[in-house]
Amino acid sequence: MPLLTAQGPEHTRILGLGHYRPANVVTNQDLIDRGVDTDDAWIRSRVGIAERRWADPGETVVDMAEQAASKALASAGVGATDIDMVLVATCTMPTPVPAAAPNLAARLGIDAPGAYDISSGCSGFVYSINAASAAIRAGQATNVLVVASERFSGWLDMTDRSTCIILGDAAGAAVIGSSDVPGFGPAVWGSDGAQYDSVAIDEQTRFFRQDGQAVYRWATGTMAPIALEACRRAGVKPEELAAFIPHQANLRIIDAIARRLGLPDEKVARDIVTSGNTSAATIPLAMSRMVERGEIPSGAPVLLLGFGSGLAYAGQVVLAP
Incomplete structure (x- = not known):
């Protein structure tokens, strides 16, 4: 049966x-x-x-x-x-x-x-x-x-x-x-496993390590198209976004991706300046703080873009609570 x-x-x-x-x-x-x-x-x-x-x-x-x-x-x-x-x-x-x-x-x-x-x-x-x-x-x-x-x-x-x-x-x-309405656009995700150990905890020393230049080149070269594809699949134009909240890895990476999306500074999360890079926590931390400050209206579309260790990535448009 x-x-x-x-x-x-x-x-x-x-x-x-x-x-x-x-x-x-x-x-x-x-x-x-x-x-x-x-x-x-x-x-x-x-x-x-x-x-x-x-x-x-x-x-x-x-x-x-x-x-x-x-x-x-x-x-x-x-x-x-x-x-x-x-x-x-x-x-x-x-x-x-x-x-x-x-x-x-x-x-x-x-x-x-x-x-x-x-x-x-x-x-x-x-x-x-x-x-x-x-x-x-x-x-x-x-x-x-x-x-x-x-x-x-x-x-x-x-x-x-x-x-x-x-x-x-x-x-x-x-x-x-x-x-009652869709709150998540389709996720655009993937990974570059050939560079999986570019960000890691060292097995011997137990210290965090990374190949910063390799990660920088990968992120600035490949993440903007992922972000644009997430917008396309969600049916949202970049200019219609209330905010862009990328992983807070490096301010230069954030600015490079934002420029390729054509977004004004006031729509881009730059929580890294006062919080540093907190890995998985960077996106919800930045989004929560922006919502708390009234910078993102309820129900407005927000582009999230996580990228880093793995090297894995995931981009998605969501509605703000």
């Missing part, structure tokens, strides 16, 4: 957002004072960062995720009992097992949800919201909590000025639920 199947709503969207940045602000001068061989002008010219946030020694990936998630639940107007799946995008848990998602769910009082982590680095949030949307549309979940939380301060080689100046700690969260 045929198996019974579940079926959910036709459309989904982001219902609410939240974010968290640690209180500890680390300026460029702070890095210099710690003995990093650099200066403020060099950092700003290379990556565009003025400061970043680092977690306190006892502050964990799950601690930050809990803070951002609580805000997202409040923003969406849903409670713990309304959530039946929790996804956490992270690549900075101290150990591969256990996953962050079940721990986070228990802390929030979410009873027995489906819960798992997605380790796709800088594109992890976009992959995660698509997994959440697919679960709802398939009838496997009703409301999904997606959190991206990264704590890179525990993986830094302070003698490597090309990496320790870039990375920060933060979390961003979104609640995904059903919608």
Whole structure:
């Protein structure tokens, strides 16, 4: 006999957002004072960062995720009992097992949800919201909590000025639920596995490392067409976007892609200047902060573009909550 199947709503969207940045602000001068061989002008010219946030020694990936998630639940107007799946995008848990998602769910009082982590680095949030949307549309979940939380301060080689100046700690969260209208355009995603180790945690030293020039060339050369294709598939012209929120890897990369899209400065997220590169957390962090400041109207189209470790990427137009 045929198996019974579940079926959910036709459309989904982001219902609410939240974010968290640690209180500890680390300026460029702070890095210099710690003995990093650099200066403020060099950092700003290379990556565009003025400061970043680092977690306190006892502050964990799950601690930050809990803070951002609580805000997202409040923003969406849903409670713990309304959530039946929790996804956490992270690549900075101290150990591969256990996953962050079940721990986070228990802390929030979410009873027995489906819960798992997605380790796709800088594109992890976009992959995660698509997994959440697919679960709802398939009838496997009703409301999904997606959190991206990264704590890179525990993986830094302070003698490597090309990496320790870039990375920060933060979390961003979104609640995904059903919608009467489409809230997600088609995702345009893929990967360049031939360069998979361009961004990595070194197996021997346990420090973060990357081939910055290779990643820069790849991102500036290939990401603008991905962004344009995401707009085309969603039926949205670049000039109709309320905001462009790319992964906050490097200000020069962000500006190069924005120029190719023909977008004015006020529509482009540049959260990297005061938050640094927080990998999977950069997109929800920047989007939540822009929504909170009133820079993105509710229901307006926003282009998300994650790219980085893997080298994996994912572009998508979504509606703002």
